[in-house]
Amino acid sequence: MDTLELISDKILQHNDFILLGHVEPDGDCIGSLFSLKWALDKLGKNSLVLLDSPPEERFGFLSIGDDDYRLFEQFKPDLADGAEAVYIALDAGDLDRLGPGKELLSNHFLINIDHHPGNPGYGNLNYINPEMAAVGEILYYLFLEMGLSLEQKIGSGLALAIISDTGGFRYQNTRAATYRIMAELTEVGVDIYRLNQGIYGNYSYQSLKLKGLVLANLELSREQKTAWIIVNRAMLEETGAAPEDVTGLVSYARDIRGVEVGVIFVEIAPREIKVGLRSKQYCPVNQIAAFFGGGGHVRAAGCKIKKELAQTVDLVLSKVQDYV
Numbered sequence: 001m002d003t004l005e006l007i008s009d010k011i012l013q014h015n016d017f018i019l020l021g022h023v024e025p026d027g028d029c030i031g032s033l034f035s036l037k038w039a040l041d042k043l044g045k046n047s048l049v050l051l052d053s054p055p056e057e058r059f060g061f062l063s064i065g066d067d068d069y070r071l072f073e074q075f076k077p078d079l080a081d082g083a084e085a086v087y088i089a090l091d092a093g094d095l096d097r098l099g100p101g102k103e104l105l106s107n108h109f110l111i112n113i114d115h116h117p118g119n120p121g122y123g124n125l126n127y128i129n130p131e132m133a134a135v136g137e138i139l140y141y142l143f144l145e146m147g148l149s150l151e152q153k154i155g156s157g158l159a160l161a162i163i164s165d166t167g168g169f170r171y172q173n174t175r176a177a178t179y180r181i182m183a184e185l186t187e188v189g190v191d192i193y194r195l196n197q198g199i200y201g202n203y204s205y206q207s208l209k210l211k212g213l214v215l216a217n218l219e220l221s222r223e224q225k226t227a228w229i230i231v232n233r234a235m236l237e238e239t240g241a242a243p244e245d246v247t248g249l250v251s252y253a254r255d256i257r258g259v260e261v262g263v264i265f266v267e268i269a270p271r272e273i274k275v276g277l278r279s280k281q282y283c284p285v286n287q288i289a290a291f292f293g294g295g296g297h298v299r300a301a302g303c304k305i306k307k308e309l310a311q312t313v314d315l316v317l318s319k320v321q322d323y324v
Ligand SMILES: [Mn+2]
Pocket: 028, 029, 091, 115, 133, 134, 135, 165
């Protein structure tokens, strides 16, 4: 693995950057991408965040400007002369997670910054540290290395990243250093209350109706160690919800008293099932996801399986059974 010092040097030597995250970007991904973008702005460098679709409404408190990003479909590599731009991938555990971004890499220099344990180091420079709760934490140390002083806007991105990936400081990945970083972010003016309102007090009516429908179908294994939620096409169509609106509901399954593993099965298309896995204390769900070609963290992972819904449920639950 390369050092943050090396990555800092590389960034300081260049002027044009393309920033890539993962498909269906979460709070860590969005917060990290824009915090890095605004840090590069502050250093007088050109950079552009590339996204699949505009940032979700729930990230509105970050005040992301229309000029801060481009959609892949609008992107023409006119920043510098193409060959000059350094690409930076954030929070993407493997190349496929970059989605359309993967096709743009060709001969560009790529810096890969991540905290997923399975990241194979697909960049020219790689900093992968699974000890870090969020990529936002890694960026905090990178900014220190770059001699950049934090301010409210950049800090808000880091805070969103850290709050999201620690589940509001509830997950095992929360370290003493996490709180120290947060204390510092608060000191530079990051409004944690407003941020939490944005993340947790900002549901759409539709999404809560969907939550009700989905939770009514919660199931529990006989020995009560595994709970799961099945979301079929009909439920998605009835509520008009997108698959990404529901995958987060897996935490309700995990959070049942006595349950170790929570699973959600979302039928995103016929014979295409998105599986989300969460564990509480000991089950390495990244191993289960990897068995089916996916990946993730020890306590949060996922995969896609191209089989019938019922068959997928049986397969995954019997694999989970080996661990709980
Ligand atoms: Mn992350």
